[in-house]
Amino acid sequence: MNKNKRCQEWVAEAVYGDLPEDKKRIFDDHLQQCDLCSAAYTEMSSTLDIMDKRRRPEPDNSFWEGYWDRLATRMEAEKVFTSQVSKESRKTFLGLKFFPRWAFQAAAASALVVVGIFLGRVLFSPAPQGIQTAGIGETQTQVAxxxxxxxxxxxxxxxxxxxxxxxxxxxxxxxxxxxxxxxxxxxxxxxxxxxxxxxxxxxxxxxxxxxxxxxxxxxxxxxxxxxxxxxxxxxxxxxxxxxxxxxxxxxxxxxxxxxxxxxxxxxxxxxxxxxxxxxxx
Amino acid sequence: MTAASNRGDKVMEENEQSIVDRICGGDMSAFQDLVERHKRKIYYLAYDIVGDHQEAEDVSQEVFIKVYRSIHKFRKDAKMSSWLHQITVNSAIDVLRRRKVRPKVNLEDFDQTEVHDNPPGAGSAFPNPEQAADAALLQGRIQDALHKVSPRERTVFVMRHYNDFQISEIADVLEISSGTVKSLLFRALNKLRKELSSYRGNTRWEASYE
CATH class of the missing domain: 1.20.1440 (de novo design (two linked rop proteins))
Known part of the structure; x- marks a missing residue:
C-alpha cells in the first residue's frame, strides 16, 4: 500500500493517540521522511486545538434540579406512566403472562363459534307446537x-x-x-x-x-x-x-x-x- | 483498564440491573435514579450533536421516555449506558434530519454565562468586552464548521472529541465497524480543517490530499 495513503488512514487515530504501538512507530518514522504527511498531521492537530476552544453553554443548577420534574410532567402529559403500568399489569393479570397472543386469539375464535352455534339453535330451530314464540325484543307478557x-x-x-x-x-x-x-x-x-x-x-x-x-x-x-x-x-x-x-x-x-x-x-x-x-x- | 476499574464497572452493572428490575416492577424512584445518574451525559451528547439547548433537552427527555417505555426489552447482558447513548444518537440525528433551519449561534450564550470548564460561580470567562466578542466570533465559526459536516460525521467527531468515546465504543453505539468509524472521523476532521483554514496558515496538504 502507498505509504501516504496508509498515513491518511492513520492520521485521525494518530492525532488522538489511538494508534497501537507498532503502527505508531511506522507512522512516526514516515512523518520524519514525508513533509506532506507531517504537514497533514500538524494541520489536523491544530484543527483539534481550535475545536478545543469550543465552549458549551452550561445550564445552571436550576436546570439540573428541575430536570426530573420537567421530565415527569412531560411523561404525565403524554400518559407514559399510565400506558406502561397498564401494559405491565395486563401482562401479569391473573397469571396470564405466559400465554402467547395466538392462544387468546384461538380462545376468542372458539368462543365465537360456540356462541354462533348456540344462537343459531335458539333463533332458527322450529318452535315446538303449541308455544307462541316472541320476536326478538318483544316482551312475552303485557305490562302496564x-x-x-x-x-x-x-x-x-x-x-x-x-x-x-x-x-x-x-x-x-x-x-x-x-x-x-x-x-x-x-x-x-x-x-x-x-x-x-x-x-x-x-x-x-x-x-x-x-x-x-x-x-x-x-x-x-x-x-x-x-x-x-x-x-x-x-x-x-x-x-x-x-x-x-x-x-x-x-x-x-x-x-x-x-x-x-x-x-x-x-x-x-x-x-x-x-x-x-x-x-x- | 485496571482491575479496580473492572470491579467498579461490574458493581455498576449489577446496580443497573437491579435498577432495571425495580423499574420493571413499577418503582418510579428507581427510574428517577436512572435519570439522575445519566441526565448530564445524555444532555451533553445531545447538545454536541444538535447544537441547541432546547432541542438537546427535548432529545434527552425523549431518550428517557423511550427507555421507560421499552425497559422490559432491555437485555440483561447489555450495558445501560450503551443503550442510552444509542437512543440519544439516533434521536439527535433524527432532529438534524427533520430540521430545516440550522439554529443560530447565540453569542449571549458565550459571553455572559458560565462555561463548563469554569467552576460554578466564577462568573464570565471574558472580563474584557473585546475578548468576549472575539471569543463569541470564534464560537460562531466553530459551530458553523460543525454544521458543515454530515450528521453521521459530526456524531462520530463529537463522540470522540467532546465525549471521550473510544473508536470501538462509537462503533458499538452506531452499530458500524471500527473501520467505518475511523473513516467518518477522518472525513469530519478533514472538513473541519478546511472550514477553519483561516485560523491556520498552511494549506499545502489540503490541495494534495483532496
Whole structure:
C-alpha cells in the first residue's frame, strides 16, 4: 500500500493517540521522511486545538434540579406512566403472562363459534307446537305502561349506581387500573345512554321532574365514561369521580329510593306508547 | 483498564440491573435514579450533536421516555449506558434530519454565562468586552464548521472529541465497524480543517490530499 495513503488512514487515530504501538512507530518514522504527511498531521492537530476552544453553554443548577420534574410532567402529559403500568399489569393479570397472543386469539375464535352455534339453535330451530314464540325484543307478557316506566327507570338508576360505585371507589394510587375493566364499563355506559334517551322522553310530567333530572345527571356522567379515550385513562376517571361528587349523584339516588319515586310512576298513563321497547334491558 | 476499574464497572452493572428490575416492577424512584445518574451525559451528547439547548433537552427527555417505555426489552447482558447513548444518537440525528433551519449561534450564550470548564460561580470567562466578542466570533465559526459536516460525521467527531468515546465504543453505539468509524472521523476532521483554514496558515496538504 502507498505509504501516504496508509498515513491518511492513520492520521485521525494518530492525532488522538489511538494508534497501537507498532503502527505508531511506522507512522512516526514516515512523518520524519514525508513533509506532506507531517504537514497533514500538524494541520489536523491544530484543527483539534481550535475545536478545543469550543465552549458549551452550561445550564445552571436550576436546570439540573428541575430536570426530573420537567421530565415527569412531560411523561404525565403524554400518559407514559399510565400506558406502561397498564401494559405491565395486563401482562401479569391473573397469571396470564405466559400465554402467547395466538392462544387468546384461538380462545376468542372458539368462543365465537360456540356462541354462533348456540344462537343459531335458539333463533332458527322450529318452535315446538303449541308455544307462541316472541320476536326478538318483544316482551312475552303485557305490562302496564306505568309499571314498565317505573321498572325501567329504577333499573337504569340502579345499574348506573353500581357502575359509578366501581369508579368512585377506585383508588389510582393503590389499585391496579386493570381491575377497573373500563372497556366493560364503557359498553355498559353506552347501553345505559340508549335507555336514558327513552326515559327522558317518557318522564315528562311535572311530578317526574326530579327523576328526569336524575336521569339527565346520570346521562352526563355516563357520556364521560363512554367517551374515555384510553382503556385506562386515569385522568378521565378522576374527572368522572369529581363529576359524580359535584352533582351529588349518590345523594339524589338515595333520595329517589327513600321517597319511593319509582312507585309514583306506576300510575303514569303516557299519552304516547313506548316506542323503543326493543332496547329494554 | 485496571482491575479496580473492572470491579467498579461490574458493581455498576449489577446496580443497573437491579435498577432495571425495580423499574420493571413499577418503582418510579428507581427510574428517577436512572435519570439522575445519566441526565448530564445524555444532555451533553445531545447538545454536541444538535447544537441547541432546547432541542438537546427535548432529545434527552425523549431518550428517557423511550427507555421507560421499552425497559422490559432491555437485555440483561447489555450495558445501560450503551443503550442510552444509542437512543440519544439516533434521536439527535433524527432532529438534524427533520430540521430545516440550522439554529443560530447565540453569542449571549458565550459571553455572559458560565462555561463548563469554569467552576460554578466564577462568573464570565471574558472580563474584557473585546475578548468576549472575539471569543463569541470564534464560537460562531466553530459551530458553523460543525454544521458543515454530515450528521453521521459530526456524531462520530463529537463522540470522540467532546465525549471521550473510544473508536470501538462509537462503533458499538452506531452499530458500524471500527473501520467505518475511523473513516467518518477522518472525513469530519478533514472538513473541519478546511472550514477553519483561516485560523491556520498552511494549506499545502489540503490541495494534495483532496
Amino acid at each position: 305502561p306505568g309499571i314498565e316506566l317505573a321498572q325501567r327507570t329504577q333499573t337504569y338508576v340502579q345499574r348506573s349506581k353500581l357502575l359509578l360505585l366501581g369508579l368512585v371507589n377506585f383508588d389510582a394510587s393503590e389499585e391496579d387500573p386493570y381491575t377497573l375493566d373500563l372497556p366493560y364499563k364503557q359498553q355498559a355506559s353506552r347501553d345505559l345512554l340508549q335507555e336514558a334517551g327513552w326515559l327522558k322522553q317518557e318522564l315528562g310530567e311535572a311530578h317526574q321532574r326530579r327523576l328526569q333530572e336524575l336521569v339527565v345527571d346520570l346521562e352526563a356522567i355516563l357520556l364521560q365514561i363512554a367517551n374515555l379515550e384510553l382503556e385506562e385513562d386515569l385522568a378521565a376517571v378522576e374527572l368522572v369521580q369529581t363529576g359524580v361528587e359535584s352533582r351529588g349523584i349518590f345523594l339524589k339516588i338515595h333520595l329517589a329510593d327513600v321517597a319511593g319515586s319509582y312507585k309514583t310512576l306506576e300510575n303514569t298513563k303516557p299519552d304516547k306508547p313506548a316506542t323503543d321497547k326493543s332496547r329494554q334491558f
